[in-house]
Amino acid sequence: MRLTLLNVIVAVVLAIAFAALNAAYLVWAERRGAARIQRRPGPNINGPFGLLQPPLDGIKLMAKQLTIPGGADKIMFITAPVLAMFPAIMSFVTIPFSDTIVAKNMSVGVLMIFAFASMGSMSLLFAGWSSRNKYSMMSSVRAVSQAVAYEIPMLITTITVVMIAGSTDLMEIVHQQSRSILHWNIFPLLGNSHNLLMPFSFLIFFICTLAETNRAPFDLGEAESELVAGFHTEYGSMGFGLFFMGEYANIVIGSCMTTILFLGGWSCPFGLFPGVWWFILKLYLLIATFIWIRWTFPRTTIYGLLNLSWKILIPLSLFNLLFTAGLIKVF
Amino acid sequence: MNPSTLASPAFFSVDGLVGVVFLIMVAITIVGGLIACNSERLVRSVAGLVVCFIGVAGLYFFLNSPFVAMMQILIYVGAVAVTISFAIMLAAPEEKKKIGPSSILAGPLGFATAALLAGGFAVLALRTEWPILKKLNDGSMKNIGLQLLTDYSMVFELVSIVLLVAILGALVIARQGREN
Structure with missing residues (x-):
């Protein structure tokens, strides 16, 4: 297929539309899910099942004035929310949803997604610093230390999968798992690895995704009881909206990566009708787990959070890396 | 066409x-x-x-x-x-950049250094025969890894020594701060 400007524009528009639609309707899903867990109705007035709530919220946010606090660094205050959304949309470019549905498959796909995901912490940092608010500042320091701490075990676990697959091409990684459910990277026996620790690396990866997207129980960056609303305390209107959408877009990307690296991407568990629907199913099951975890677990403390990463997850993932390397060498 | x-x-x-x-x-x-x-x-x-x-x-x-x-x-x-x-x-938390009193020579010397560097790079860039037509390899991870561990292993090891020195230096500085 020849690459034309039209293709590029269509791909970019689709990526943005997918990210934005997901962000909008995941807010709805989150609120309905929370309500269900807390035994209350949730948003159910606007439209059937409250489905019109996200567009109405969007209109409300867009109609509001963007206020910039007096002492704030104006340029960075405006740039930060854009930076929250930009890496998420860039990452959608290389995520393969099925054999054919991918904007641009790259041989360094895994690297590209982690490269742009690592830019997300810059946005939190700039937002907190430029607001000129001590709660925002503390929150951004927390959020960044958290992001740095959990990026390490996440990358090490990903390297384990990349070693097993022998490729950083996301499509190639999925193709190797596509024979049956037992060949998925999460399962140890029949797969490519024979590594008994693979379920644990899946768990480590999932915990890291939770932490990297600043989700409860790891949402120390916006701990309402301590820091007002964290780094987005001073943001109103669409500035706040962009941070919100960025968070949900990152959840989608994290779940996409978990699906691709561990759950066989678009391949079917029984070898029947592989296609994009399996990918979507796995993706939304993972996202539902995210929401479920958020509303069932209490928030940890910042020390607990950092200790979990530096004292447990990093040694475990390093051991797993060495173990996998040994197994690959032996078999 | x-x-x-x-x-x-x-x-x-x-x-x-x-x-x-x-x-x-x-x-x-x-x-x-x-x-x-x-x-x-x-x-x-x-x-x-x-x-x-x-x-x-x-x-x-x-x-x-x-x-x-x-x-x-x-x-x-x-x-x-x-x-x-x-x-x-x-x-x-320092707001503004500290700009101390500089000597009269700072401006011209800085300019001279910059000019020398820029000129040197320009000469180098123009004199070198760039192997544009010859594509070295496909730039894939595998090739880069092989090159780093065979032809350029010396450079690779030297870089890791630089990093080691940096880590040790950071530790030494941090240690001094703790005693204060």
Whole structure:
């Protein structure tokens, strides 16, 4: 297929539309899910099942004035929310949803997604610093230390999968798992690895995704009881909206990566009708787990959070890396 | 001209845009560097540095090495810039850049050094025969890994010694701070 400007524009528009639609309707899903867990109705007035709530919220946010606090660094205050959304949309470019549905498959796909995901912490940092608010500042320091701490075990676990697959091409990684459910990277026996620790690396990866997207129980960056609303305390209107959408877009990307690296991407568990629907199913099951975890677990403390990463997850993932390397060498 | 080029008008071809995107990347790199050097606030300097790194990553991408481009973003934006921001936040909250009284010679000497460096690089760039026609390899991770562990293993080891020295230096400095 020849690459034309039209293709590029269509791909970019689709990526943005997918990210934005997901962000909008995941807010709805989150609120309905929370309500269900807390035994209350949730948003159910606007439209059937409250489905019109996200567009109405969007209109409300867009109609509001963007206020910039007096002492704030104006340029960075405006740039930060854009930076929250930009890496998420860039990452959608290389995520393969099925054999054919991918904007641009790259041989360094895994690297590209982690490269742009690592830019997300810059946005939190700039937002907190430029607001000129001590709660925002503390929150951004927390959020960044958290992001740095959990990026390490996440990358090490990903390297384990990349070693097993022998490729950083996301499509190639999925193709190797596509024979049956037992060949998925999460399962140890029949797969490519024979590594008994693979379920644990899946768990480590999932915990890291939770932490990297600043989700409860790891949402120390916006701990309402301590820091007002964290780094987005001073943001109103669409500035706040962009941070919100960025968070949900990152959840989608994290779940996409978990699906691709561990759950066989678009391949079917029984070898029947592989296609994009399996990918979507796995993706939304993972996202539902995210929401479920958020509303069932209490928030940890910042020390607990950092200790979990530096004292447990990093040694475990390093051991797993060495173990996998040994197994690959032996078999 | 074959029919397929006629079917797709010039506007829809990407090839013409490549040059424009390259120039944008060069501009991003230069502007980011200028922001990093000239801004009054340290955090803005870091932001400029991030912009500069992204521009450089774009240039690597144009040099047919997506792996190096992605590593540039992952390491320099995701790790180095974040670490620098940490250092700034842990240090004393100083608003303005400190500009002490400089000697009369500082301006001309600085200019002379810059001119010498720029001239030297220009001469080097013009005199070197660039192997543009010969594509070295496909720039894939496997090739880079093989090259680093065979032909360039000496360089690789030397770089790791530099990192070791940096870590030891940081430890020594931190140790001194604890005794105070």
